[in-house]
Amino acid sequence: MPSSKVIFRFLAEPTDVNFGGKVHGGAVMKWIDQAGYACAAGWSGHYCVTVSVAGVKFRRPILVGQIVEVEAKIAHTGRSSMQIFIQVRCGDPKTQNMVETNHCVISFIAMDETGYPIEVPSFKAVTDEDIKLENYAIKMKEIAIETENLLHEV
């Protein structure tokens, strides 16, 4: 059974900072994409590409020198897509008290050697928490596709 979860832990560095002295939103998005990719590639056993990111909110700033934890877990799988629930947390390394700064659902598609979507192992939600997350991930995928279609209808 492939692993359904990946956790990155590292310190926010001075090179991650924006003009206001806090970590760039773009840096956070990069970490979300990297952790999501590691989770998707590990689950599917294939190269994967990002197709959408849904529901990102920057709840709190991350400061230089804080520990950053990016947890990526498979929440739902379709035929070739994987919806991955990401939680970003940060905290003072001296106390290790972590608070959530972001969460979102990032969707990846597994690709075969010729660059076409390929089937992925199916994820079975077992616990109540997994089922809740799966329902949330399905909704976020639907919203990502529906809003895209809305733009094309204009």
Ligand SMILES: CC(=O)SCCNC(=O)CCNC(=O)[C@H](O)C(C)(C)COP(=O)(O)OP(=O)(O)OC[C@H]1O[C@@H](n2cnc3c(N)ncnc32)[C@H](O)[C@@H]1OP(=O)(O)O
């Ligand atoms: C790791 C990285 O950062 S990669 C760099 C950034 N990403 C990229 O460059 C990807 C560029 N995009 C693409 O190449 C294409 O859009 C693809 C291959 C991802 C998808 O192409 P599509 O023509 O939409 O593929 P297709 O219609 O076959 O759908 C494939 C899956 O994507 C899902 N999908 C399509 N749009 C979305 C969306 N907005 N959000 C979530 N899932 C979506 C479909 O539901 C389908 O899922 P399923 O197989 O589980 O049923």
